[in-house]
Amino acid sequence: MESTLNTELLATMLKDKRGNKGLRAIAQEIGGVSFATLSRIEQGKIPDVDTFVKICKWIGVSTDTFIIGGEELGEVSTKDMVIAxxxxxxxxxxxxxxxxxxxxxMAYNSK
Structure with a gap:
């Protein structure tokens, strides 16, 4: 099965995390990503792999959260899915x- 990126979820989570901050400020915070690239991602465009990984780290979720299909990538944890x-x-x-x-x-860390 071919896998693809859930760009809608990525865009939504990026927008939610940045809140009222401007794209330039977020680009500096993430590092190595331009504000223009962030704007394109918020519009549903697919980022390059390095940018995708940086954004996932900044958002605080696994890259697997945004992968649709491709069982060879492994299971996404329930915690990551719920948070996403x-x-x-x-x-x-x-x-x-x-x-x-x-x-x-807290619930997952107390187990």
Missing amino acids: HLRAEKVLSKDTVNMLVKMID
Whole structure:
């Protein structure tokens, strides 16, 4: 099975994480990524591999979170999937999502 990148989820999570900060500030924060590249990603374009990895690290999720198909890549953890879906949620406030993510982290770290 061929795998592809869920650019919609990546764009949503990038937008959610940056909040009200400008793309130039985020580009500096991530390092090695231009604000123009971030803008294209927020518009649903596919980033190069290095940029993709940097953004995933900055967002705080596994690269596997955004891979559709391709079982050879391995399973995405339940924790990563739940957090990815929460961050992409449009109904809940950002503060609510952040609180839920903290609760999930605490639950997984207490095992």
